[in-house]
Structure formats: C-alpha cells, structure tokens
Amino acid sequence: MKVVAVREGEQTPTLMEKPRPEPAAGEALVRTLRVGVDGTDHEVLGGGHGGFPEGEDHLVLGHEAVGVVEDPNGTRFEAGDVVVPTVRRAPEGQEDNEFFARGEPDMAPSGQYQERGIVGAHGFMAEYFTSPGEYLVPLPPELTDIGFLVEPLSITEKALELSYASRSSFEWNPESAMVLGNGCLGLLTLGMFEHTEGIDRSYCLGRRDRPDPTVDIIEAIGATYVDSRETAVDELPDTVESMDLVYEATGYAPHAFQTIEALAPNGVGALLGIPGSWEFEIDGGALHEELVLHNKALIGSVNSHVRHFEGAIEDLQALPDWLIDDVITGVYGTDELDAAFDDSNTTIKTAVELSTR
Amino acid sequence: MKVVAVREGEQTPTLMEKPRPEPAAGEALVRTLRVGVDGTDHEVLGGGHGGFPEGEDHLVLGHEAVGVVEDPNGTRFEAGDVVVPTVRRAPEGQEDNEFFARGEPDMAPSGQYQERGIVGAHGFMAEYFTSPGEYLVPLPPELTDIGFLVEPLSITEKALELSYASRSSFEWNPESAMVLGNGCLGLLTLGMFEHTEGIDRSYCLGRRDRPDPTVDIIEAIGATYVDSRETAVDELPDTVESMDLVYEATGYAPHAFQTIEALAPNGVGALLGIPGSWEFEIDGGALHEELVLHNKALIGSVNSHVRHFEGAIEDLQALPDWLIDDVITGVYGTDELDAAFDDSNTTIKTAVELSTR
Numbered sequence: 001m002k003v004v005a006v007r008e009g010e011q012t013p014t015l016m017e018k019p020r021p022e023p024a025a026g027e028a029l030v031r032t033l034r035v036g037v038d039g040t041d042h043e044v045l046g047g048g049h050g051g052f053p054e055g056e057d058h059l060v061l062g063h064e065a066v067g068v069v070e071d072p073n074g075t076r077f078e079a080g081d082v083v084v085p086t087v088r089r090a091p092e093g094q095e096d097n098e099f100f101a102r103g104e105p106d107m108a109p110s111g112q113y114q115e116r117g118i119v120g121a122h123g124f125m126a127e128y129f130t131s132p133g134e135y136l137v138p139l140p141p142e143l144t145d146i147g148f149l150v151e152p153l154s155i156t157e158k159a160l161e162l163s164y165a166s167r168s169s170f171e172w173n174p175e176s177a178m179v180l181g182n183g184c185l186g187l188l189t190l191g192m193f194e195h196t197e198g199i200d201r202s203y204c205l206g207r208r209d210r211p212d213p214t215v216d217i218i219e220a221i222g223a224t225y226v227d228s229r230e231t232a233v234d235e236l237p238d239t240v241e242s243m244d245l246v247y248e249a250t251g252y253a254p255h256a257f258q259t260i261e262a263l264a265p266n267g268v269g270a271l272l273g274i275p276g277s278w279e280f281e282i283d284g285g286a287l288h289e290e291l292v293l294h295n296k297a298l299i300g301s302v303n304s305h306v307r308h309f310e311g312a313i314e315d316l317q318a319l320p321d322w323l324i325d326d327v328i329t330g331v332y333g334t335d336e337l338d339a340a341f342d343d344s345n346t347t348i349k350t351a352v353e354l355s356t357r
Numbered sequence: 358m359k360v361v362a363v364r365e366g367e368q369t370p371t372l373m374e375k376p377r378p379e380p381a382a383g384e385a386l387v388r389t390l391r392v393g394v395d396g397t398d399h400e401v402l403g404g405g406h407g408g409f410p411e412g413e414d415h416l417v418l419g420h421e422a423v424g425v426v427e428d429p430n431g432t433r434f435e436a437g438d439v440v441v442p443t444v445r446r447a448p449e450g451q452e453d454n455e456f457f458a459r460g461e462p463d464m465a466p467s468g469q470y471q472e473r474g475i476v477g478a479h480g481f482m483a484e485y486f487t488s489p490g491e492y493l494v495p496l497p498p499e500l501t502d503i504g505f506l507v508e509p510l511s512i513t514e515k516a517l518e519l520s521y522a523s524r525s526s527f528e529w530n531p532e533s534a535m536v537l538g539n540g541c542l543g544l545l546t547l548g549m550f551e552h553t554e555g556i557d558r559s560y561c562l563g564r565r566d567r568p569d570p571t572v573d574i575i576e577a578i579g580a581t582y583v584d585s586r587e588t589a590v591d592e593l594p595d596t597v598e599s600m601d602l603v604y605e606a607t608g609y610a611p612h613a614f615q616t617i618e619a620l621a622p623n624g625v626g627a628l629l630g631i632p633g634s635w636e637f638e639i640d641g642g643a644l645h646e647e648l649v650l651h652n653k654a655l656i657g658s659v660n661s662h663v664r665h666f667e668g669a670i671e672d673l674q675a676l677p678d679w680l681i682d683d684v685i686t687g688v689y690g691t692d693e694l695d696a697a698f699d700d701s702n703t704t705i706k707t708a709v710e711l712s713t714r
Binding site: 272282292 | 461526610629633640642644649
C-alpha cells in the first residue's frame, strides 16, 4: 500500500510502498480516507519532535485521520463504519501503564506514550491502518469529508475542559475570550467561542496584513482581529479589554507570560504551544502578584482522548458550514504532496486523501 | 475602648482609645478575645498595603480575630456565641456588587472590596467590633483560644479548593507535596498535608540553620526540611523528587516560576505570595513547554470566604494539639505590643489578647 512518510535525514514527505498491516487481536483494520496536515507535522518533518519507531529508518506521517472500517476483526464496529482514531498508544511492554489503564493516555508523562505519526509509532497517512477498537471513535457518516478536523478540535475540547475545571469552584461566566494565533485550530476555536461556548466578545490575535483570508474569517465569525504588531498581549486590558479566557496557540513563549496581564480577574489562560528553550526577561514580581491578587490561572494542556473526540464531533456539528469550508483550503491526492504540505499564508488547512468512501 | 492601630506616617502599632462601635441593623456587636498577627500586618505597618479608611488618619489593625457575641442585635447568634469574622466587606455604595451578592467576596477584583485591618476598613484589634451576621462564622467553644488561626487556615482551604478544582477533570491523587516557606501558615499547611489531605510525602522549603524551631516542627510533622540555600526549587526533581502539589507562601517571585519545573506531570502550583514588581530572566520557552507537555497548572489564590472558614475549623480540629501549641509562640496583652509584633526567628505565631471569655 501507499504511505506518506519522512525518511531519516530528510525533511520532506515521501511516498513509499509498505505492506498492508494485519490487525492483531482486538484491533480493527481501517481503510484511510483523509488525513489532515498541521503544524505538528511540519515540526516532525523539521526534526523538532523526536522519534522514529524502534528499528525503523522512516516514520509514516499523519495523526488527524478519518477512515472506514474494512475489517472489524471482532471489535464493536461493523465494516463500513466511519471512524476517527485517537493518537496516543502505550509503548510496547507498558500496556498496563496506569494512564492507559484508566483511559487517560492524554495525561501520561513523557516516556509513557507513543504518538502515532509524531513520536515512536507510525501515523495514519497510509492506505490502511490498524488500531485497537477502544481508540477508534465512531463518526456520523455525514461528517466523513471533514472528519480529519475531529482530532484538532479535540485538542481544544481538552484545553477548555481543563480551563473550565480550574474555575469550577466559584461562579464563572466568561464573556470575553481571545485566541492567540490565527492558524486553523485558532480559527475553529474562535468559531467555538461564538457557536458552542456562549462567549459574548471574542478576539483573535495575528500578525497579518489585510487583505488576508484568516482576517476575513475572523471577522465573518463575528470576532475582532487584533494585530500583535500594533497591540502587545499584555497591553490588551488598556487598549482592547481584559480577557476572561485566553487560548494560546502561537507557541511564542512570551505570550504564555503576557497572558497573565491580559486576563481579567479570575480569568484563565489555556496554553498549548511547545516552544522549546528561550531565555528572556519578565517582570516576574508583577506577574506573580497579578496571578495571586486576582485569582488567575495558567493551565497547560496537551493531547486529548476519547471523550474530547466525542465533544469535538458535537462541535463540528455546531460550527457553520461556511467556516469549515473556508478553513479547508485544499484536499490533495498522494501525488500532490507539495501542495498538501504547503505552509504559505494562503494555506489554512489541508488534507491528504488516501481513498474515497 | 482600647484599639491597636497604625497612624498615618508611622510604622509601629499604637494603643489608642476609640468609642465602642454601635451595631447597625443586621450587625452583631462582638467582644474581641484574641487577634492573630501575621506577615500582612507587618506589610500594613510598613505601608506595603494601601489604604486607611476614608477620611481617617489611622487604621485599626487585625484581620485574624476570634470573639464572643455581646449583642446579637437580631442576627442569628445568641449572646455568648464564639465567632470568627471574615475579612472582606463591600465598599460603601457597592453593597450590591455581584461578588458580595453571590457570597464570593474573595473573588472580587481590586476596588470592589475593602479588607478589615488591611485596606479601607478598620480591623478587629479592638475591644469590640461590629459585623454583619453573615460575615461571622460560629466556632465550637473548645476552639476559642486558637480561633485566631481560622482565618489563616481558611486561606489554605481556598487555595487548595482552587488547586484541586483545576485537577478535577482527570484522576489525580497527589502523593508528594511541598510548602515553600516555613512561616506559621506554611507549617499549618504542612500539617494539613499530613493530617487532612492524605499526602504521602511532604516537604517544606526554608532558609534556616539548625537548630531552629520551625525545622523541628517540620520534622515532628513527619515532613522533610529542604534548605533553599542548598537546593533550588527548580532542582527539586533531580535532588529530592518532583512534586504533585506546590504551595508557595514565600512571596519570592522566582519561586512562582521555578515551581513549574518542580512540579510532577499533571501537578499544580498554588501561588499565594504578593511580591510586587521585580524583573528577572527566566527560560520562558522551557517553562511554557513544560506547562503544556505535562498538563501542569499555576493557580493564584487570594482571600477566602465563609465555606473556607468552615473548612478551616474542621482542619483545626484535625491538626494535632502539639502542632498548634508549638506554632503559637506567644499571646500578649495590649501592653506588650513589642512582643506581639516581634518578627524575629524565634517567633512563629503571636496573638494579641483583648479580653478573656
């Protein structure tokens, strides 16, 4: 079968041939339909994430997949069911790892998980993949074409779940919220603020000149675009307004700390970026004081699991069709990998199509 | 009546005479028994907190009080009931402020509250005080002598409530916890880790040479003393262990950020210090990444309200008598203010006694 992989020492995706996998006991065989491409894939290509599968000289890419069950192989599925796979798997020999045992692999620390298509395990950008049945989430068939958006939206579901939990011991009704970052996930999260989270006033931070398709989408959602070259994150309370909720999806480390100033009293900042080492100066005393005096919180969040995928499916049903259409800027065959992995300003979200339903 | 106050322009407490207050409608008159002295009082004396009551040239000190109802004045209390007052009050003209209206004054932002004995309103270090009935928490009479510990313990109750809430969307059973700071509240919180929170391994950070009474208490509790001059907070995972829970009570701003490194995966740092502006360098990229990749949280917490006082009363009943005895290093009359406000290494917790039951 065809797979899209990155070879050791290379930084671009390659089309390779591999044998079709055989499902082990408890695993279903899934025929892949579409697999989304995101920033993490570009980091994997750039060598920023670690880890080819043990003993392998390549990694099959892709962690945002939708497929159709080809062989249920005794799992709860029927042939033809449309499914979305979760990403984390227990490393060999650690199958009884407590986080997987209790259905919370998203809370496992480094070394206690592999991530398909990212670290230690082949991804889903292949004509077929196998997966334990419990890591396949059923998708309503009408969402098949956009099912590759479930995994990214599940990341927001998890981050918002943690953020809301952190504010659950008192009455908290967020009215203002900002997404830092205007990538696909930022835009979809902004859509959730408007359509599923009941946020009154939503904002999105970017650094793009108009005309720009992401700015158009931000405004069509009903949100306000804030140009980070004109307004720094810690200046928001003075120039725009303070935010009950900040969702950081830029990976720009100063944003994590400026968020403390941007928050309204009792607000929460959900952090999702993974920037790597970078030393800089902060007014740590003022930030510490501000966190305390106004009961603020910073919450880091990574990965997601089945209940977040289920929440994401509901979100996908609630988001307007035009938004989904506008963020998906291209779906490409395996003979168009350059376009699928394009990272320019005209690309928002792409997917690779491995087969059709 | 006698009151202990600080006059404008002065930095030491003074004994003054003031008229006994008359309870307004809905207020009880309370005869004060004891009032604790803490770091906030020293900050108030040093001018670090703001605000004399409007039009006044002095502030009656004291926010950690226990007293006996002298005149219930139509409130739910009976004369002779032992009570502990909460600290925050609505500023005049803001009585319908949403935070007070819903019983969450501890979540009110700056400008929407006064704090008795701290900012904008006279404290309890007076022979009598008045308070709305809903801000008086009944105390079991056997706790009368130590009732001035309820307010400080309520601060820990609130901080732990927020911290546990932030970890409530997944399974979290903290086994290791560290208090940063060996003041009275740090020691009592360490006692709670051991006696009410079910923490397996607890630690307390200080910077004291042995022999030292706080180090003796830490070890008698069954916790481990860590000298911050030998082990930096961000070195804890390598030299001691990583902490599921860190409770910061030093007000030393670098601790707020080093806590991110000290935490175990999925851990939470409760921040309580109020350090003021101080610029320094951090590896913000590594800290941001660490927060995200391991689902960590930083939670600021300030003040407390009735349910936290009620929790604190239960804590006080659960803590061993020897610990309470050892942290209270002196109870002094109003003619011994120098001793009551002593801040040396031999003092852990003092109180001023205004009258006896």
